[in-house]
Each structure stands twice: as C-alpha cells, then as structure tokens.
Amino acid sequence: MLSKSCVYALRAIVYVGHNGSENHKIGIKEIGEELDLPVHFLSKILQSLVKHNILQSTKGPHGGFYINEVSGEIKLLRIIEVVDGLSFFHKCGLGMHECSDSHPCPLHDDFIVFREGLYKIFSTKTINDLVKKVEEGNAFVRNLSNKK
Amino acid sequence: MLSKSCVYALRAIVYVGHNGSENHKIGIKEIGEELDLPVHFLSKILQSLVKHNILQSTKGPHGGFYINEVSGEIKLLRIIEVVDGLSFFHKCGLGMHECSDSHPCPLHDDFIVFREGLYKIFSTKTINDLVKKVEEGNAFVRNLSNKK
C-alpha cells in the first residue's frame, strides 16, 4: 500500500523526532543502523523531505537531521503525499479507470470504507503523535531483532 | 495493495462468470478487449488460475475459459492467495519485521483494523457474490470508457 520509501520516511522521521533535537542532530548513518534501513537509499528519501520542509538538516560537523516545532505537527498524509502521492486514496480497489457510486466496481462499497478509514487516520495523526507513542513506550520504530 | 495481476484476475473471473458458461466459453481475446487488459499478460495469470482449479478452460475451436459450479463459490481470498500470496494480511503497515500487540509499530492499532477488515471481506465474499452484483446492474467490471 505504502511504498518502502514511504514507510522508511515515516519511521526515520519518528526516530529523529524521538532521538534528536535542534542541538542534537541525528546522522543518516545512525538512522540507517538503528532502523535497519539502507543508508544511501534512505538518504535520498530524507533529502526530498528536507526540500519539502518536512524535515530539517544541516551539513558539516555535528550536522544531521532534526525536526523543528512546525514539522512535528505535520500530518502523516503530507509525508505520504510527498513520497508516494495520494493516488491510493482515490483509486479503485480493482484498478478500474472510473469507480464511483454511480459506476462502482463490485468491491466499491466495501473498499471505500477502509480506504477512507485510512485516509482519516493519516490526515489526522501527526508526526508528534507517533513520537509520543514511542516516548511512552507504547510503540516502536526499531526492529525487535536490532539488539543494540 | 493488490497487484495488477491480482485485480486483473478478479475482474477477468467475474467477467467470465457473468458472460460465460460451460457451453459458452470465453476467449482470452474477448476478455482482454472488454476489460482493457493486456491479453498475453492476462493469459499467464489465467493459466495459473486454471492450474489451481479456480478457473476452467479448454483448448481448440469453441474453447476458452469458464467457471464451473464449484469455482463460483471460491472465496476471493483464495484468488489473492494464488496470485499475490497472503503476506499483506500479516505484514506490518510500516514494514517492521515484528509488529504485534506486544511490540507494535506506532500505527499498529489503527492499521490492523483496516487490514483485518479487508481480510474479512475477502475471506467471506465469493466470485458468485461479485457476479451477482454485476448481473443485477449494481456493479461493473468493464471500464466506463469501453464504449462497445
């Protein structure tokens, strides 16, 4: 549903939100190691988020990624929009060109319930909401197997 | 979510169920044309369904695809299983290796509602259920733009 790029982005941002701050920036290498993600690939994704001002970064010594106050309140949907686009939330579950109440596919009624349910979640929750869950110990972005 | 192969399969089966029968088999060419699907590619997918006894076919003059009584009652989930596998219905929405109630990702609770809701639908509905909808004129598998 979400591409790998997109879930990598989400997990990385939450990791940065949880572990970093404006005066403790997080290097791409650390993010990649902690989340078991391919560093150079992730780098591309985060660069794009920086360009879209969803994430902040600085180069040089003690540089790295961080999120400012504004970014923390960005909705998850915005990240999805930038990385994957929003077509999933408009598309027919059976891939038909037009699928609407007036010309529905045979799964239309059932499918839109879930599609719109997801939309609601993604358009409501913010990065900070997820960070908070992680801070409270009620959720994780690192794999269980990552022993460190 | 579902691959193109998979939604092609579903639409094609419903088309065959709707338009064909054991003594009026439907050629792959007709299916491809009516549903705007790439014929040879679709052919591969249907071949695999035939092998799995989800769909029936015969070669030669007046040959083609059809579904017998048993096949009509097959659950959609079975088709998904054969074409895509069922991993989607077990996988974490954020792609984490382990994501469960005891080690959840930050979207776990929200995501499983969606994932399991879809599972319910696909494991309940049969091919005939979809065919019926089409027969009643309450749903379509052909694109609106397909004028024919």
Place this chain on the structure above:
DNA sequence: ATATTAAAAGATATTTAGGTCTTTTTATAT
C-alpha cells in the same frame, strides 16, 4: 486424418521500485 482454433508455454523486452557507490558541497571547529 486433417485443418483449424484457441489455450499453454516459452522467450524476451520494458518499466518501476529499490538499492549502492562515488563525488561534490557546505557548515563547523581548530
């Protein structure tokens, strides 16, 4: 038996997603 029709099978091409490696730029500390 033979011709014909249509699926099955095989080989190959294209596109997209995912991933790696190298070089360049820029910020900071010395």
Place this chain on the structure above:
DNA sequence: ATATAAAAAGACCTAAATATCTTTTAATAT
C-alpha cells in the same frame, strides 16, 4: 585559512513486476 565531518547530488546497478511476441500443444469440426 584549513581540515573535517556530514548532507546533497549524481551516476549507476539490481530485482521484480508488468508486458509483448513467438512457438507449441490440444481439442474440435469437417
């Protein structure tokens, strides 16, 4: 000013999904 650290950028590679084309096999009607 210079060295260094780290992101940015660019070139390239790989694998999987999707798509096309050709040949083979099998069923049927004549």
